[in-house]
Amino acid sequence: MTTTSSLTFLPVLERIAEEMERTPGRGRAADYIPALAACDPRRFGMAVAELDGTVYGVGEWREPFSAQSITKVFTLALDLAREGDELWEHVGREPSGNPFNSLVQLEYENGIPRNPFINAGALVVTDRLQTRTGDAAGELLAFLRSESGNASLDFDKEVAASETAHGDRNAALAHFMASYGNIDNDIPVLLDQYFRQCSIAASCADLALATGFLARHGIRADGSRLLTRSQAKQVNAVMLTCGTYDAAGDFAYRVGLPGKSGVGGGIIAVVPGRCTLCVWSPGLDERGNSVAGVAALDRFTTLTGLSVF
Numbered sequence: 001m002t003t004t005s006s007l008t009f010l011p012v013l014e015r016i017a018e019e020m021e022r023t024p025g026r027g028r029a030a031d032y033i034p035a036l037a038a039c040d041p042r043r044f045g046m047a048v049a050e051l052d053g054t055v056y057g058v059g060e061w062r063e064p065f066s067a068q069s070i071t072k073v074f075t076l077a078l079d080l081a082r083e084g085d086e087l088w089e090h091v092g093r094e095p096s097g098n099p100f101n102s103l104v105q106l107e108y109e110n111g112i113p114r115n116p117f118i119n120a121g122a123l124v125v126t127d128r129l130q131t132r133t134g135d136a137a138g139e140l141l142a143f144l145r146s147e148s149g150n151a152s153l154d155f156d157k158e159v160a161a162s163e164t165a166h167g168d169r170n171a172a173l174a175h176f177m178a179s180y181g182n183i184d185n186d187i188p189v190l191l192d193q194y195f196r197q198c199s200i201a202a203s204c205a206d207l208a209l210a211t212g213f214l215a216r217h218g219i220r221a222d223g224s225r226l227l228t229r230s231q232a233k234q235v236n237a238v239m240l241t242c243g244t245y246d247a248a249g250d251f252a253y254r255v256g257l258p259g260k261s262g263v264g265g266g267i268i269a270v271v272p273g274r275c276t277l278c279v280w281s282p283g284l285d286e287r288g289n290s291v292a293g294v295a296a297l298d299r300f301t302t303l304t305g306l307s308v309f
């Protein structure tokens with residue numbers, strides 16, 4: 001859905017794309033599954049979506065990539081919309097300070113993961129959404145299709161199969177939490193839902209549009225309400241404090257916006273009341289965040305003066 005109503009930030013995006021082109025050292029693509037390892041770390045795209053659904057971008061902003069942990073934001077919102085505050089009895093909202101796939105805090109915190117954006121927390125959220133809907137990944141896909149206006153969005157079967165084949169760590173997290181009674185569904189069912197969720201392929205344009213409800217204080221693209229204003233604020237707050245794993249402090253310091261990264265190299269970000277962004281570049285730093293993605297968002301907030309601070 002591209003219109004010509006206002007492309008306010010296009011010159012800024014063009015400048016950032018030029019700067020990224022000249023920047024050496026882009027990190028390494030995720031290598032835990034072959035489908036991601038094959039990505040050229042220097043690819044780059046960035047999109048802005050305005051509140052009215054106008055979307056524009058630079059570079060490969062229409063190229064689908066593996067959304068991975070970015071989807072954790074949408075499953076959180078979909079579950080929170082259904083069950084409200086009860087969710088927070090099963091998952092916390094504190095930064096973990098540990099890698100996204102870490103097990104260590106679960107034992108001394110009774111199987112309650114620190115937040116919904118590390119893998120353990122996302123597994124709990126997907127489990128609860130699965131209990132409420134019978135098809136968590138299907139709900140997520142339908143939501144992304146409708147918010148982006150892109151009916152061709154889909155799961156990537158090769159990525160999902162690869163995640164399953166290399167899924168021991170996530171299986172361990174799920175079993176460990178189940179031992180504390182914090183998982184409802186059978187573990188193979190939950191893992192299948194979670195891996196399909198991670199595998200969704202979407203572009204910067206799709207994901208910037210799908211994030212719009214967080215900039216519109218809970219209102220979906222069609223004008224209906226998904227979250228209360230207060231819940232939208234809560235999701236944005238958890239993105240700011242936990243959205244980039246053990247680099248969330250640095251991300252808040254550099255970018256100053258709620259953001260969520262994925263190991264596919266994408267990052268979404270929200271300027272509440274103004275616009276949303278999505279940037280993609282597959283080269284990651286050692287914490288699993290896109291090197292050029294963080295740099296581009298850093299430049300965006302510096303050049304525009306926009307931030308939540």
Ligand code: GLN
Nearest residue numbers: 068069100119198262263
């Ligand atoms: N599929 C990945 C996993 O569960 C997602 C992790 C991520 O994007 N940080 O390990």
